[in-house]
Amino acid sequence: MKTPFLLLFLLFVASSCFKEQPTQVDGALTLTLYIKFEDSFLNSIPVTIKTYDYNSISFSSITDSCGAVFFENIPYAEYLITIKSTAIVSSALNSNAMDTVTVIASTLITPTETSNNENTITDTIYTIASGAQPGLKINELYTVGPPNNMFYYSDQFFELYNSSEDTVYLDGMLFVRIYEMLEWASSIFQFPGEPLTGREYPVPPGAFVVAAKDAMDHTNIPNFPLPESVDLSHADWEFKNSMDYGDYDNPDVPNIDNIEVGCRTDFGIGLSTDVILITDGSDVNYFDGIAIESVIDGVEYSSLSTHLKDIEKEVDRGFGGVGLIKYSGKSLERVAVGFDSNNSSVDFEIIDHPTPGYQHE
Amino acid sequence: MKISMIQKCMILGILMFSTYLSAYNNPLFPDIVIEESFSSTIQTPMNLYQISFNPAIYKNSYQEDIVYYSANSFDKINFFRRVYDPKRQKDYKLYFHSHKALDKKSTLAAAVRYNRADQYDVYRSLEKSFYDNYFSYIDTTKGNVKYDGPQLWFLYNYSLTNNLLLGFEVDYGIERGLKDVYTKCETVIRNLDLKFGVGFVSDNGNFVAGASARYFSYEGQYNAVKELQDAFVRTYFGYHVFRDENPRSLNRKNDHKEGYEFSAQLARKNILVDGLGIQLSGSYGTNYTKITVGSTALPGDRGYLVRDGFRIFGNAFYQPVTSNLMFQMFYEYKDFSDWARSGEYNVVTIENDELMHRFGSVLYLPLMNKVGVSTGFEMENIQSDYHEYIVKFDYNKDHHNWNGFVDLKLAINQITNAHIKGTVGTVEPWFYWNTDKFDIIALQFGFDRLFVFGTLGIDFNYEIWKPDGATNSVNRIGIALNYWK
Numbered sequence: 001m002k003t004p005f006l007l008l009f010l011l012f013v014a015s016s017c018f019k020e021q022p023t024q025v026d027g028a029l030t031l032t033l034y035i036k037f038e039d040s041f042l043n044s045i046p047v048t049i050k051t052y053d054y055n056s057i058s059f060s061s062i063t064d065s066c067g068a069v070f071f072e073n074i075p076y077a078e079y080l081i082t083i084k085s086t087a088i089v090s091s092a093l094n095s096n097a098m099d100t101v102t103v104i105a106s107t108l109i110t111p112t113e114t115s116n117n118e119n120t121i122t123d124t125i126y127t128i129a130s131g132a133q134p135g136l137k138i139n140e141l142y143t144v145g146p147p148n149n150m151f152y153y154s155d156q157f158f159e160l161y162n163s164s165e166d167t168v169y170l171d172g173m174l175f176v177r178i179y180e181m182l183e184w185a186s187s188i189f190q191f192p193g194e195p196l197t198g199r200e201y202p203v204p205p206g207a208f209v210v211a212a213k214d215a216m217d218h219t220n221i222p223n224f225p226l227p228e229s230v231d232l233s234h235a236d237w238e239f240k241n242s243m244d245y246g247d248y249d250n251p252d253v254p255n256i257d258n259i260e261v262g263c264r265t266d267f268g269i270g271l272s273t274d275v276i277l278i279t280d281g282s283d284v285n286y287f288d289g290i291a292i293e294s295v296i297d298g299v300e301y302s303s304l305s306t307h308l309k310d311i312e313k314e315v316d317r318g319f320g321g322v323g324l325i326k327y328s329g330k331s332l333e334r335v336a337v338g339f340d341s342n343n344s345s346v347d348f349e350i351i352d353h354p355t356p357g358y359q360h361e
Numbered sequence: 362m363k364i365s366m367i368q369k370c371m372i373l374g375i376l377m378f379s380t381y382l383s384a385y386n387n388p389l390f391p392d393i394v395i396e397e398s399f400s401s402t403i404q405t406p407m408n409l410y411q412i413s414f415n416p417a418i419y420k421n422s423y424q425e426d427i428v429y430y431s432a433n434s435f436d437k438i439n440f441f442r443r444v445y446d447p448k449r450q451k452d453y454k455l456y457f458h459s460h461k462a463l464d465k466k467s468t469l470a471a472a473v474r475y476n477r478a479d480q481y482d483v484y485r486s487l488e489k490s491f492y493d494n495y496f497s498y499i500d501t502t503k504g505n506v507k508y509d510g511p512q513l514w515f516l517y518n519y520s521l522t523n524n525l526l527l528g529f530e531v532d533y534g535i536e537r538g539l540k541d542v543y544t545k546c547e548t549v550i551r552n553l554d555l556k557f558g559v560g561f562v563s564d565n566g567n568f569v570a571g572a573s574a575r576y577f578s579y580e581g582q583y584n585a586v587k588e589l590q591d592a593f594v595r596t597y598f599g600y601h602v603f604r605d606e607n608p609r610s611l612n613r614k615n616d617h618k619e620g621y622e623f624s625a626q627l628a629r630k631n632i633l634v635d636g637l638g639i640q641l642s643g644s645y646g647t648n649y650t651k652i653t654v655g656s657t658a659l660p661g662d663r664g665y666l667v668r669d670g671f672r673i674f675g676n677a678f679y680q681p682v683t684s685n686l687m688f689q690m691f692y693e694y695k696d697f698s699d700w701a702r703s704g705e706y707n708v709v710t711i712e713n714d715e716l717m718h719r720f721g722s723v724l725y726l727p728l729m730n731k732v733g734v735s736t737g738f739e740m741e742n743i744q745s746d747y748h749e750y751i752v753k754f755d756y757n758k759d760h761h762n763w764n765g766f767v768d769l770k771l772a773i774n775q776i777t778n779a780h781i782k783g784t785v786g787t788v789e790p791w792f793y794w795n796t797d798k799f800d801i802i803a804l805q806f807g808f809d810r811l812f813v814f815g816t817l818g819i820d821f822n823y824e825i826w827k828p829d830g831a832t833n834s835v836n837r838i839g840i841a842l843n844y845w846k
Contacts (some may be wrong), residue, residue, distance in 0.1 A: 019702065022702055024709070025710075026710045028750070054752075055595075078706075280605040
């Protein structure tokens with residue numbers, strides 16, 4: 001008589017070895033966001049949420065009169081919230097007047113265990129007026145190369161943007177590629193001119209500057225057409241290592257030259273992972289690293305969500321580019337022109353095609 | 362027909378068994394094969410081992426020593442196919458099986474099988490069968506894949522007393538696959554299936570009962586090494602939603618599966634009249650599969666899948682000792698549920714419930730001394746209720762499948778047999794086939810001849826699966842060479 005009970009016991013033990021079925025199903029999450037600018041809730045503001053956890057999942061909605069926006073029955077995933085809009089808000093100078101301002105926000109929201117139990121996430125998103133933390137910004141990085149089977153990526157470029165109200169001067173500024181933290185620069189190129197005091201290469205407020213690895217029309221290379229690449233023949237600057245005699249040089253485009261002793265290669269950077277800085281050029285002694293006071297802007301990017309940071313958080317608190325695919329022709333650009341919260345995870349988004357010299361829609 | 366009934370029964374069983382011996386894919390409830398495509402001897406009812414897989418009653422089911430060799434090949438051309446199916450698949454199998462009664466108490470059986478499968482023009486899929494998995498792995502390469510590897514099987518049967526039997530069975534297999542395009546995706550699979558059983562046989566042998574436990578584990582690893590350029594690797598969650606994996610120098614996916622199955626069975630022969638018997642088998646089982654993607658140092662959890670359920674199988678047969686007449690009727694009930702959990706959040710992403718009723722019968726009529734006809738039919742109803750939750754997708758359908766066959770057996774002379782068999786049927790496939798049903802027509806014929814060194818047989822098979830509303834079809838051609846003594 002004991003045998004059946006023993007078998008039942010074994011059955012029970014074996015069954016309990018396995019996982020318990022979760023009580024919630026996916027696709028049932030409700031995300032409620034309150035959108036604020038300073039002390040006021042914003043109505044009629046379009047809000048977009050997008051996840052890179054799954055393919056092509058993005059949702060858009062508009063805030064109601066209470067400044068709330070609801071996304072119902074969405075999958076559990078990490079979402080990038082993006083807001084770019086104009087809003088009518090009370091004037092800071094005259095409380096009876098209204099101002100129209102461009103507001104932007106970008107942040108990441110991840111479901112927690114609590115939201116898992118309750119099937120809901122509620123959060124408040126604080127927008128800021130466009131142009132916060134103004135200055136010279138790395139606005140776009142195009143690194144991955146166009147779709148091709150020849151491992152071609154010479155169409156890399158960087159786009160700078162002056163988001164301040166003052167003209168800034170590029171004289172003597174550095175483009176630095178970082179290997180690991182500020183003490184280890186792996187590539188260092190310099191604009192001509194005298195750092196800090198030079199006034200030969202101005203960038204007016206609201207102007208873009210395109211610095212190309214090779215300033216040529218990459219869509220129209222003889223016998224190697226790359227229609228999904230980019231025409232950089234009219235770039236503002238070109239990286240040219242004067243010690244690299246094979247490096248392409250467009251005579252009509254001024255050069256940014258290498259200053260690293262012994263380096264004979266062009267300013268190429270990682271297709272899907274790297275750190276790039278612009279500095280004011282006050283510290284050119286790269287042997288002891290780059291002085292953090294000289295850094296004007298820095299961007300870290302990596303296609304890997306599990307990437308470990310390679311630069312100090314004072315320079316960039318996060319990293320952008322998760323989901324970037326090599327040779328996809330995609331580019332990494334700030335969510336709004338010049339938008340900089342010092343966190344590339346939310347400041348940048350992946351766009352389908354590079355936009356040298358202008359901001360994507 | 363000179364071959365004894367017992368031998369025929371054994372060969373049939375081995376043929377069925379060789380189909381089941383599929384350590385590369387040890388499912389929770391292995392299919393119970395009612396008839397083997399390469400068999401000219403469908404005239405004995407199923408035995409209890411065939412429906413229960415309890416190793417303790419193996420000896421009771423197969424009593425004569427045998428040595429059996431088989432080499433067979435199939436060529437399947439998918440003129441009609443799903444997106445990630447190969448355009449063509451060639452399968453080769455070398456099989457050796459032997460079992461021997463060591464003494465009055467012990468029986469030892471062993472089998473070795475070498476499998477090779479060549480898949481041609483596989484579009485993107487890195488899986489051997491994309492649609493058999495809820496979590497499938499693809500990239501952007503198109504090429505040919507070759508899978509091969511050995512399988513080993515051992516079974517030991519021991520009689521503790523005249524009535525009490527013990528059995529132990531091990532099935533172990535490994536397989537390596539290699540895609541011939543530049544990411545050179547390599548698949549390595551290791552499979553283990555262990556069974557332990559006890560059985561009771563009455564003094565007159567008319568009553569058999571048993572219970573068995575099964576543990577199986579499966580480890581699958583996919584490594585796609587890129588050469589400079591990424592191949593855009595994706596993991597599918599179900600059949601509609603995927604995730605683009607992080608580009609890396611080595612794309613890797615691991616499937617880890619473990620499962621248990623417990624079963625009990627009984628059989629009774631000579632009920633009321635000689636030759637009338639029944640067999641019953643019931644089993645309960647559960648298994649889970651965990652899927653990780655990424656490097657070994659930082660694997661990314663993509664979720665796990667749990668399947669549990671039970672199966673009941675019953676067979677009633679009549680085969681009088683005085684005649685070669687045989688009639689059997691069987692019924693199978695299978696009920697299982699699948700659910701998959703998200704890798705990062707405690708939510709269910711996929712659910713599937715399946716309920717199957719299957720009923721069939723086989724009649725063998727010895728018409729004259731030299732001719733016999735075997736005929737049978739099977740019908741099944743599968744109720745599937747499938748849901749994907751990440752992006753809502755629901756599929757709820759009853760599938761009605763049936764098939765019927767007629768197999769004409771002929772003793773050409775005292776040492777040579779021949780058979781010819783025709784089968785027709787209909788299968789209603791799942792949604793990802795993009796057709797409502799397949800009409801199946803199959804024809805097979807074969808010969809076997811007794812020599813001084815044993816019996817040699819050859820079989821040919823041709824099958825057409827014609828989809829409803831399409832001009833293309835799935836064609837399958839096979840040849841088998843068998844030797845036994």
